[in-house]
Each structure stands twice: as structure tokens, then as C-alpha cells.
Amino acid sequence: MGFSKSRPLFSSAARRLSASPASYLLCRSWQHQPKFCPASTLAASEPVGASLSAANISIERTAAPKEKLPPTKLVFGHTFTDHMVQIPWNDTDGWLTPKILPYQNLSLDPATCVFHYAFECFEGMKAYKDSNGSIRLFRPDKNMDRMSKTAARICLPTFDHDALIKIIAELVKLDGDWIPSERGYSLYLRPTLIGTQASLGVAPPKSALLYVIMSPVGPYYPTGFKAVKLEATDYAIRAWPKGVGDRKLGANYAPGILPQRMAASRGFQQNLWLFGDEGYITEVGTMNAFFVFQLPDGKLELATAPLDGTILEGVTRDSILALARERFDKDKWVISERKFTIQEVADHAKAGTLVEAFGSGTAAVVSPIKEISWRGQPIAVPLQAGKETGMVAEQMAQWIAEIQYGEVEHPWSVLLN
Amino acid sequence: MGFSKSRPLFSSAARRLSASPASYLLCRSWQHQPKFCPASTLAASEPVGASLSAANISIERTAAPKEKLPPTKLVFGHTFTDHMVQIPWNDTDGWLTPKILPYQNLSLDPATCVFHYAFECFEGMKAYKDSNGSIRLFRPDKNMDRMSKTAARICLPTFDHDALIKIIAELVKLDGDWIPSERGYSLYLRPTLIGTQASLGVAPPKSALLYVIMSPVGPYYPTGFKAVKLEATDYAIRAWPKGVGDRKLGANYAPGILPQRMAASRGFQQNLWLFGDEGYITEVGTMNAFFVFQLPDGKLELATAPLDGTILEGVTRDSILALARERFDKDKWVISERKFTIQEVADHAKAGTLVEAFGSGTAAVVSPIKEISWRGQPIAVPLQAGKETGMVAEQMAQWIAEIQYGEVEHPWSVLLN
Numbered sequence: 033m034g035f036s037k038s039r040p041l042f043s044s045a046a047r048r049l050s051a052s053p054a055s056y057l058l059c060r061s062w063q064h065q066p067k068f069c070p071a072s073t074l075a076a077s078e079p080v081g082a083s084l085s086a087a088n089i090s091i092e093r094t095a096a097p098k099e100k101l102p103p104t105k106l107v108f109g110h111t112f113t114d115h116m117v118q119i120p121w122n123d124t125d126g127w128l129t130p131k132i133l134p135y136q137n138l139s140l141d142p143a144t145c146v147f148h149y150a151f152e153c154f155e156g157m158k159a160y161k162d163s164n165g166s167i168r169l170f171r172p173d174k175n176m177d178r179m180s181k182t183a184a185r186i187c188l189p190t191f192d193h194d195a196l197i198k199i200i201a202e203l204v205k206l207d208g209d210w211i212p213s214e215r216g217y218s219l220y221l222r223p224t225l226i227g228t229q230a231s232l233g234v235a236p237p238k239s240a241l242l243y244v245i246m247s248p249v250g251p252y253y254p255t256g257f258k259a260v261k262l263e264a265t266d267y268a269i270r271a272w273p274k275g276v277g278d279r280k281l282g283a284n285y286a287p288g289i290l291p292q293r294m295a296a297s298r299g300f301q302q303n304l305w306l307f308g309d310e311g312y313i314t315e316v317g318t319m320n321a322f323f324v325f326q327l328p329d330g331k332l333e334l335a336t337a338p339l340d341g342t343i344l345e346g347v348t349r350d351s352i353l354a355l356a357r358e359r360f361d362k363d364k365w366v367i368s369e370r371k372f373t374i375q376e377v378a379d380h381a382k383a384g385t386l387v388e389a390f391g392s393g394t395a396a397v398v399s400p401i402k403e404i405s406w407r408g409q410p411i412a413v414p415l416q417a418g419k420e421t422g423m424v425a426e427q428m429a430q431w432i433a434e435i436q437y438g439e440v441e442h443p444w445s446v447l448l449n
Numbered sequence: 450m451g452f453s454k455s456r457p458l459f460s461s462a463a464r465r466l467s468a469s470p471a472s473y474l475l476c477r478s479w480q481h482q483p484k485f486c487p488a489s490t491l492a493a494s495e496p497v498g499a500s501l502s503a504a505n506i507s508i509e510r511t512a513a514p515k516e517k518l519p520p521t522k523l524v525f526g527h528t529f530t531d532h533m534v535q536i537p538w539n540d541t542d543g544w545l546t547p548k549i550l551p552y553q554n555l556s557l558d559p560a561t562c563v564f565h566y567a568f569e570c571f572e573g574m575k576a577y578k579d580s581n582g583s584i585r586l587f588r589p590d591k592n593m594d595r596m597s598k599t600a601a602r603i604c605l606p607t608f609d610h611d612a613l614i615k616i617i618a619e620l621v622k623l624d625g626d627w628i629p630s631e632r633g634y635s636l637y638l639r640p641t642l643i644g645t646q647a648s649l650g651v652a653p654p655k656s657a658l659l660y661v662i663m664s665p666v667g668p669y670y671p672t673g674f675k676a677v678k679l680e681a682t683d684y685a686i687r688a689w690p691k692g693v694g695d696r697k698l699g700a701n702y703a704p705g706i707l708p709q710r711m712a713a714s715r716g717f718q719q720n721l722w723l724f725g726d727e728g729y730i731t732e733v734g735t736m737n738a739f740f741v742f743q744l745p746d747g748k749l750e751l752a753t754a755p756l757d758g759t760i761l762e763g764v765t766r767d768s769i770l771a772l773a774r775e776r777f778d779k780d781k782w783v784i785s786e787r788k789f790t791i792q793e794v795a796d797h798a799k800a801g802t803l804v805e806a807f808g809s810g811t812a813a814v815v816s817p818i819k820e821i822s823w824r825g826q827p828i829a830v831p832l833q834a835g836k837e838t839g840m841v842a843e844q845m846a847q848w849i850a851e852i853q854y855g856e857v858e859h860p861w862s863v864l865l866n
């Protein structure tokens with residue numbers, strides 16, 4: 033059937049990336065001297081060769097379909113479906129024909145630049161089966177936009193957003209029976225783009241491979257929410273101004289693992305990443321961070337860090353902000369993207385005006401927080417009576433799931449069949 | 450013959466890494482709260498299973514040796530020798546048997562963590578053929594030490610330094626006829642360590658692969674020095690305090706490519722990386738940065754940025770500092786590891802007391818600088834009359850080459866046969 037005609041989602045937001053992708057990061061708020069990065073100087077980044085196209089996908093079906101695990105046995109990112117997408121690119125021909133192939137190993141020269149210089153970026157998104165058995169994606173245009181921005185930041189090729197969504201849709205439909213039907217289950221999609229040039233000079237890769245793999249996943253909280261304890265971390269920092277913390281680069285992940293392990297060794301599930309002497313709250317683990325404060329005028333504030341170049345532009349973050357702005361009572365709520373510090377959180381906790389805190393991301397949607405350790409002292413974060421979550425996190429999880437599973441019609445949910 | 454007994458280089462410096470490698474980065478000068486990272490909390494990082502051992506290397510020789518290029522046709526990192534080292538590791542068994550194999554592709558599941566989260570680090574070092582036809586390494590203990598520190602920072606396994614040097618030596622000797630005999634030529638060695646766990650959770654890899662490939666390379670300046678023009682870069686930041694800029698991680702490289710391309714589009718070969726509102730000079734491209742200033746008392750100062758956690762601990766940097774401290778006239782020279790700014794450089798240039806500037810690294814040894822563009826204005830850097838280099842860079846290139854090629858006996862040069 034192809035895409036539902038009633039939902040023209042692939043319009044402006046999912047357009048072909050304009051001609052100077054490299055200007056994405058370097059001409060931002062942290063940029064003091066815009067004269068140094070006008071788009072006109074970035075001619076070397078212009079797309080070359082063929083555009084990415086979904087017109088002639090080649091499909092090779094597996095001769096040996098894998099056995100599927102019972103849904104309750106699924107572990108995040110451990111089981112993969114029967115097929116994958118592979119789309120090679122090179123700087124002469126541009127994007128080559130997209131291929132859907134049996135899931136298989138990549139065979140790469142050991143000099144390939146992805147192994148040495150972290151020429152790699154990825155996305156995380158999900159496909160859901162609704163009660164009619166139809167398959168839905170959640171805001172794929174946002175993932176495509178972010179992936180293009182990220183690719184451009186490390187001189188990997190950008191691509192036509194519509195085309196990649198269509199190619200991914202073909203893969204999802206082909207392996208549609210891998211999506212568990214149970215509410216709470218989904219198919220995690222991992223578009224990945226790696227540099228494949230096999231030489232050791234540190235330079236823009238002349239070849240790349242975009243691939244997509246898919247993993248059926250269960251609910252993040254199979255037995256109800258489970259709130260986490262965080263360690264406020266200022267002995268390591270995740271990202272910095274004029275760096276790449278707002279891009280979904282592999283480079284942002286490995287360096288966070290040792291602090292996570294250190295926090296875990298002290299009994300905390302994740303790091304609450306602080307920045308600067310002020311202790312600005314930036315992210316939690318690999319998620320965006322939300323806090324709810326009661327204000328002196330009696331209103332409630334839902335606050336998260338602003339997109340200042342150090343914060344990942346989370347799709348769930350954006351969805352939560354949009355839903356709060358649309359559905360929360362405007363007389364009672366203030367929705368803020370602003371800088372705030374761990375001291376402010378501690379002060380609110382002491383005053384009894386810290387209402388709630390949670391992380392947001394594709395995997396868990398929301399991750400309620402019950403305690404933050406800061407300089408060895410615990411800051412208690414309230415939960416609802418008898419529940420391991422605050423009210424906003426619970427509400428957002430419900431609203432977003434209703435949209436993802438098509439129970440409430442919403443333009444964010446894209447029907448594939 | 451094995452290692453020369455007269456050169457006990459593999460003593461304390463190349464010892465087995467002690468039990469808490471994770472403390473390497475996080476308990477440094479940038480660390481405000483040392484109580485948060487005592488080594489005793491890092492039990493999860495303790496080595497497990499077998500240590501890396503050179504005792505039972507398995508060797509499989511190629512049945513189809515490649516044709517060798519004429520030395521003059523060599524391009525850095527494009528041609529590789531007949532064999533490679535592969536050593537798998539997993540968190541149950543530790544290091545498995547080292548294998549020397551025909552150079553070959555790696556076959557990896559597309560979910561492998563090196564493709565997604567940049568679990569990767571590397572070293573760059575060289576083997577030289579001396580006038581007797583013997584093969585020499587240059588300070589391999591320094592590379593091993595840095596590689597272990599880097600691996601520990603992203604929860605990849607550390608290893609016995611002596612053992613890896615011995616394994617690398619076996620590979621170099623096997624492919625010894627790939628080392629061009631001509632002065633200025635060498636064999637570039639690329640030890641690489643990647644995470645190989647094939648699942649998408651962001652966590653310490655449970656398996657890894659250490660491999661070594663080798664590329665014969667020609668002189669960096671086949672027709673004499675060629676000084677470069679730099680763009681002082683403050684619109685992008687290479688590294689940050691409490692980050693990972695002092696580690697040889699893949700993650701530090703891809704984000705530097707777009708600024709390099711932007712500088713190149715304006716006619717500059719490299720970025721001079723600045724830090725902070727003060728404009729501290731940190732590195733140049735992927736090299737350490739040295740400046741020579743004339744001081745008010747008539748002395749000369751050789752200055753480079755200190756190892757404060759944002760600077761790569763360059764082996765060539767260390768060698769230059771050591772040689773200067775040992776061989777320069779102490780009445781005439783001050784050797785400084787200190788912070789200094791682009792403004793200080795500009796002031797020296799204006800006063801006629803900027804004497805010289807150069808980058809240092811394994812590939813080029815030294816890279817003389819002739820101009821720095823800062824906020825659109827050129828800072829001219831003096832060169833010697835009729836030469837594309839300053840005096841110190843030229844002297845250091847000569848001294849280091851004499852040691853590397855065994856023309857001057859020095860404990861830094863390790864004979865392999």
C-alpha cells in the first residue's frame with residue numbers, strides 16, 4: 033500500500049538537506065565570529081554524484097529465516113531481524129543503489145577509517161504494530177534531520193530524508209512479522225553511517241556505508257516504572273561549547289562509559305552530567321533531563337536544558353515539550369528550555385518545591401529519577417505515592433505511547449501499510 | 450636474535466599496567482573532588498582472565514605476497530604489508546593467543562559496538578632500517594603506555610606492554626623486507642584496539658580485538674621542509690578540561706575534520722586549536738605545537754602547552770623537550786611547558802621576538818609553520834633564510850632522525866634484530 037496519503041509528513045521537515053550541510057554546527061550560538069564560517073566557504077561539502085533514491089531498491093531475501101525469540105526473552109539490542117539495508121556512497125558517484133540483504137557481517141579492511149578516527153554516526157527510532165496490525169513509525173523526519181546534521185559535522189555524506197524513510201519503510205515491512213504485537217513492544221531501528229575509506233590519512237572519507245539494522249525490543253519497564261538513582265558528575269564532562277555534544281556521533285558515547293561504571297560502582301544507575309563551575313544540568317546518561325519545580329507564584333515549571341550546542345536534540349525531548357505546551361493548563365504551567373544548576377535543584381529539594389525529575393529518550397521514553405547524589409549528599413526527588421514515577425513522566429509516557437501505537441490519531445505517527 | 454640485551458628499555462616504563470587503569474584520566478589536575486575517584490572504587494576495571502603474552506604467537510604466512518610499490522610511489526597509509534597481528538580479548542578469558550595472519554579484512558556484525566559508540570583507540574609508531582640493515586623501533590614503550598591509558602579511559606582492556614612490543618616486533622621482522630632502506634623512509638605501525646561486542650546497549654564491551662597493521666611510508670618532506678599556514682581556530686574546540694583530549698581515541702579525530710576542511714577552503718593547511726576566551730594555544734591539526742620566543746633577558750624560550758588533560762601526550766613532543774633540556778645551552782635557553790595565548794604570539798611577532806613555530810608528531814616529526822591567521826589577520830612566523838623551517842625544528846628533525854636510524858646510539862632506539 034505504501035505510505036498513507038492522509039498524512040503528508042514528508043514535506044518541508046523531511047526535505048533534501050540544503051546545499052551547505054557543514055554550516056549546521058559551526059554557525060551556532062557558540063560562534064563568536066560568524067564571518068569565519070559563511071556557507072559560501074564550504075564548497076567542498078556540497079553533495080556530489082547521485083542523490084539517495086528509493087526508486088530502485090534491490091531486495092535479496094534470506095534463504096534461512098532465523099527463529100524468533102519469545103517476546104519476553106528479548107534483551108535490548110541483542111536480537112536482530114532477518115534483513116538489513118546497505119547503501120554505499122563514494123565521493124565520485126554519490127549514493128549507489130540501496131540494497132536490502134540478509135542480515136550479515138560487514139567485511140572491512142582493517143585500515144578503514146571508521147576503526148581509527150570514529151567516522152560514524154547513528155540514529156535510534158522505533159516501529160510499532162497498532163491494534164489493526166498496521167506498522168507505524170514515530171516522527172521519522174526528526175531522526176533523518178538529526179542524522180543529516182550529524183553526518184555533515186564529520187564530513188560524512190548527507191542524504192534525501194524522504195528517500196531514506198522510504199527505504200527504511202521497505203525494510204520494516206519486509207521484516208514486519210518481527211514486530212511483536214503486544215503493547216509496549218516495538219522494533220528498534222538503528223540507521224548507521226560509517227566512513228569506509230581504507231587509508232590512514234586523517235581526512236574526509238571518500239567512501240561511506242549507510243546501513244540499517246533492526247532489533248525487536250520489549251517494554252523498558254515490564255513490571256511498571258522503576259525510578260533511578262543518579263550521581264551528579266562533575267569530574268568528567270560529556271560535552272562542551274563549540275564541541276559536538278549536540279550530534280549523535282559515536283564519539284560522544286565511549287567516553288561516557290567509564291564515568292557510568294564509576295557511578296555504578298557507588299550504587300548509581302546513571303550520571304547526571306553537569307557542566308561548568310556553575311554545575312549546569314545538561315543530560316542524564318544518554319538521555320535528556322527534565323525537572324519539575326514549584327514556583328513562588330504557585331505555578332509549576334517543566335524545565336530542560338536549552339539546545340545550546342551541548343545538548344542532544346532528542347526527539348522524545350521535543351515531543352514532551354510540544355505535548356506539554358499543547359496540553360498542559362497554561363494558567364498552571366510554565367514550560368522552560370533554560371539553563372539551571374544542580375544547586376537550584378538542591379535548593380528546590382530543601383524548600384520542598386522539587387516536584388519531579390526524569391530522563392527522556394527513545395529506548396525508555398521516560399526514566400523517572402528518585403535520587404541524585406551530589407558531592408556525596410543525596411537529593412531526594414519526589415515520586416507519586418505508591419509509584420516509581422512522578423506525574424509528568426507518567427502522563428508523557430502514556431500520551432506518547434498512545435500516539436506511537438496509533439490509539440490516538442496524531443501526525444507524528446506515520447502509517448507504513 | 451630477539452631484543453638487544455644491551456638496551457633494557459622494557460623496564461619500569463613498559464611494565465604491566467597496574468590494577469586500576471581507570472584512575473588514569475579521572476584523577477588528574479582537572480579533578481576537583483578526588484574523593485570521587487579513589488582507585489578502590491574501580492574494581493569493575495580490574496583485569497580479568499589471561500594476560501597478554503608473546504609466548505605462543507601463532508603465525509600463518511601469506512601464500513600470495515603482494516607486489517611492493519617503488520618507494521617513491523608510497524602515499525602515507527595507503528599501502529599495507531603482507532601480514533597483520535590479531536589478538537582477541539573477552540571479559541571471561543582475557544587475552545587470547547596472538548595471531549600473525551595474512552593482511553585481511555575484518556568480518557564484523559553490523560551491531561558491533563565499534564561502529565556505533567566509537568569504542569576504538571590506536572597508536573602511531575615507526576620502524577626504521579639502519580645502515581646495517583637492522584630494524585629499529587623508536588620509544589615503543591611510550592606508545593604502549595599511552596595506548597593502555599587510552600584503552601582504560603573507554604573501558605577497553607589494558608595489556609602487558611612488553612608482551613605487545615614483542616608481538617609487534619615479530620610482525621615487523623616477518624615483514625622486514627617491506628621497510629625501505631632509503632634514509633627518510635620507514636614502516637608506519639598502527640596498533641588498533643576496537644570493541645567487538647555485537648549488541649546495541651551502551652556499556653563496557655565484553656569483547657575486543659587488538660590488531661596491528663603496517664604501512665611503508667616515505668619521507669614527509671621528500672624535497673626539503675615545506676612550512677605551513679595555519680588558521681587559529683576558536684569557532685570549534687578540539688578538547689576540554691575533564692574531557693578526553695589527552696587520549697588517542699578515535700573520538701578525538703572525526704570532529705576535527707570539518708574545521709580542517711573549512712580552514713583549507715580559506716587556504717590554510719591546518720587548524721591551530723585555541724582554547725577558552727583567553728585563546729590558549731593547544732595543538733596544531735593532529736600534532737603538538739611548539740613556539741620559540743626571544744625573552745627580555747636575551748634568552749630564548751622553547752614553549753609548548755602543558756599536559757593538563759587537553760593535550761595529547763605526544764612521543765615526539767616528549768622527545769623534543771628531552772633533547773632540548775639535555776642538549777641546548779642552559780645559559781641561553783628556557784624550556785617551558787606552560788600555557789600561552791595567541792595574543793602572546795601576536796605580541797611577540799609585533800615586537801620582533803617571535804623566533805619560530807612548528808608542530809610535532811610521529812608522521813612528520815616536525816612541521817614548520819610560516820604563518821598563522823588570527824581573526825583574519827596574518828601573523829608572520831620567521832623561517833631561516835632560504836629554508837622552509839626554523840632552526841629548532843631543523844635541529845630536532847636531524848637529532849631525532851639520527852637516533853631513529855641508529856646513526857647516533859641512544860636508548861630510545863630499540864634494535865629488533
